[in-house]
Amino acid sequence: MLDVTNVFSVEDMRRFAGEAWGQTGADIVDRWCEFNAKYFANALKPVPLVITNTQPFGKRLAFCSYNPDASGRTITLNVPSAHKKLLADNNTLLHEMVHQFLFERGENAAHLSPGWRREIMRLTKIITGKDIWAGPSKTVRRDGVVVRINAPHPQTGEASLPQKNSALAA
Numbered sequence: 001m002l003d004v005t006n007v008f009s010v011e012d013m014r015r016f017a018g019e020a021w022g023q024t025g026a027d028i029v030d031r032w033c034e035f036n037a038k039y040f041a042n043a044l045k046p047v048p049l050v051i052t053n054t055q056p057f058g059k060r061l062a063f064c065s066y067n068p069d070a071s072g073r074t075i076t077l078n079v080p081s082a083h084k085k086l087l088a089d090n091n092t093l094l095h096e097m098v099h100q101f102l103f104e105r106g107e108n109a110a111h112l113s114p115g116w117r118r119e120i121m122r123l124t125k126i127i128t129g130k131d132i133w134a135g136p137s138k139t140v141r142r143d144g145v146v147v148r149i150n151a152p153h154p155q156t157g158e159a160s161l162p163q164k165n166s167a168l169a170a
């Protein structure tokens with residue numbers, strides 16, 4: 001496969017997103033750069049950002065599309081056509097950047113992988129100052145019924161961030 005990962009620059013990101021989506025595109029590139037510096041020590045490689053206005057992926061705001069082995073590298077953000085909430089929705093961009101970070105480190109980037117849970121805990125601490133516990137998903141028997149939970153902290157017993165939290169599920 002053609003390796004373009006070293007030649008696609010932040011300038012390329014800007015040119016592409018600005019040409020395709022105008023100010024909105026440029027703003028998202030700025031946000032990506034800001035997050036890359038603030039949360040990832042600039043470790044992430046510049047990546048094409050794609051903005052869609054349709055909702056082809058159900059109700060998801062972003063398509064977790066970062067899959068370089070299958071389809072090349074992009075982050076696709078699904079922005080409702082009245083995109084007032086776009087920049088309010090920075091969680092969506094950050095979520096995709098966590099996938100990118102794990103892929104680029106060669107780690108499992110799936111939701112609830114050990115790396116994913118580690119990054120959610122790390123980022124939550126940076127953003128909110130709070131320690132949270134994101135436990136691995138497991139099944140337990142409650143009142144004779146098997147249910148899936150996120151395991152509490154093994155030492156402190158602290159309850160996990162629930163699975164339905166948007167940081168853990170896409």
Ligand SMILES: [Zn+2]
Nearest residue numbers: 064095099170
């Ligand atoms: Zn995701």
